[in-house]
Amino acid sequence: QKEVEQNSGPLSVPEGAIASLNCTYSDRGSQSFFWYRQYSGKSPELIMSIYSNGDKEDGRFTAQLNKASQYVSLLIRDSQPSDSATYLCAVNTSGGSYIPTFGRGTSLIVHP
């Protein structure tokens, strides 16, 4: 069973702070990693993808990938109340048809 683990939270941070969301995965051969945001009652919305070790920045978001340690993280700088949502990590499994496996998500609460 290929697993993707996330702390369910909630992670509570004050407005303006950095929120750090973490995800670990079990399949060493995984190649593609994605972060999605899901507001309550809505469908997942893609935030970022990352394919190689290191950092990838997009606006206030930075994804970090460390394949040796099998973790991927998402940093949100200058957190806003509108960032309050569940953040889903998805990892494409190796072999076969590379189907993504999703973690259960981390609930983030940004309080004013």
Next chain:
Amino acid sequence: GAGVSQSPRYKVAKRGQDVALRCDPISGHVSLFWYQQALGQGPEFLTYFQNEAQLDKSGLPSDRFFAERPEGSVSTLKIQRTQQEDSAVYLCASSFSGANNEQFFGPGTRLTVL
């Protein structure tokens, strides 16, 4: 352009009824995925199409679940003889090429089986 659309948005079925859920992917997207999402959980993979070919159906929970995409565009997920445990949100996603690429989700269909 239009995103992924799904219909109906909400479906209430009596136990034992058959239901059909429709997904219209982003135009030109080759790959289409179906997921099941229970409350408080991440999406669970059901099945994957590349064009009209169903390349992976390993996530379908039972033979009551059937999916098709006959012309490589619109897809239908059919659940026969619905059970209460089938109650969930069914999400459809599409991507431009293979399963390794970024996926874009539709709004989902919330199925409630009474």
